[in-house]
Amino acid sequence: xxxxxxxxxxxxxxxxxxxxxxxxxxxxxxxxxxxxxxxxxxxxxxxxxxxxxxxxxxxxxxx
Amino acid sequence: xxxxxxxxxxxxxxxxxxxxxxxxxxxxxxxxxxxxxxxxxxxxxxxxxxxxxxxxxxxxxxxxxxxxxxxxxxxxxxxxxxxxxxxxxxxxxxxxxxxxxxxxxxxxxxxxxxxxxxxxxxxxxxxxxxxxxxxxxxxxxxxxxxxxxxxxxxxxxxxxxxxxxxxxxxxxxxxxxxxxxxxxxxxxxxx
Numbered sequence: 162x163x164x165x166x167x168x169x170x171x172x173x174x175x176x177x178x179x180x181x182x183x184x185x186x187x188x189x190x191x192x193x194x195x196x197x198x199x200x201x202x203x204x205x206x207x208x209x210x211x212x213x214x215x216x217x218x219x220x221x222x223x224x
Numbered sequence: 225x226x227x228x229x230x231x232x233x234x235x236x237x238x239x240x241x242x243x244x245x246x247x248x249x250x251x252x253x254x255x256x257x258x259x260x261x262x263x264x265x266x267x268x269x270x271x272x273x274x275x276x277x278x279x280x281x282x283x284x285x286x287x288x289x290x291x292x293x294x295x296x297x298x299x300x301x302x303x304x305x306x307x308x309x310x311x312x313x314x315x316x317x318x319x320x321x322x323x324x325x326x327x328x329x330x331x332x333x334x335x336x337x338x339x340x341x342x343x344x345x346x347x348x349x350x351x352x353x354x355x356x357x358x359x360x361x362x363x364x365x366x367x368x369x370x371x372x373x374x375x376x377x378x379x380x381x382x383x384x385x386x387x388x389x390x391x392x393x394x395x396x397x398x399x400x401x402x403x404x405x406x407x408x409x410x411x412x413x414x415x
Contacts, residue, residue, distance in 0.1 A: 221382035
């Protein structure tokens with residue numbers, strides 16, 4: 162699995178597992194899974210296919 | 225480029241340091257149609273980076289920005305929404321826009337807007353993350369996530385008790401966003 166351009170050997174089943182692995186605040190992120198932005202209401206339920214490519218954008222404050 | 229973009233409509237979510245300055249740059253390059261949204265009023269502490277003047281203190285940012293933009297060009301079509309953005313009104317407010325600028329303050333609000341717009345619509349969004357402090361302006365970049373999602377900033381400098389928001393970096397980022405919006409509207413995202 163490739164996350165933000167880096168290869169990981171871990172077998173993640175759900176986006177929630179990935180969020181916990183990287184200790185991310187799920188309210189502060191946007192996830193693109195295999196070219197599709199995933200609505201955050203599905204973070205707990207969506208199954209991540211093998212060899213997926215993810216881009217995780219983490220927001221910091223200021224506007 | 226100007227003839228391509230003048231009939232397009234741009235939504236701006238949040239009219240603080242980013243949004244107020246994005247609006248000015250877009251109007252100066254020929255954008256005539258803007259949807260501008262913010263619930264807040266201008267305060268003295270905003271004037272170090274936001275586009276407002278001391279005479280605007282106490283006014284809604286939507287009203288104050290409308291006045292500033294109309295002082296630049298008086299033939300604009302400005303749709304103003306003086307309301308707090310939330311997941312129940314994003315789509316309604318921005319549904320006719322060709323592109324949206326995310327210029328909100330809190331990370332939770334930023335990610336929620338991007339999540340909703342990108343997962344529920346086809347409207348491109350140009351967001352910002354990492355604009356605080358006095359680190360080099362050269363660290364502020366525009367990053368393409370996909371054809372509909374771009375993010376500008378240094379991606380780490382958060383506004384907190386140690387790093388405040390200051391005009392130079394905020395305006396650099398605002399203009400990265402304005403430039404990317406112009407490129408999206410003129411079908412030129414890869415240059």
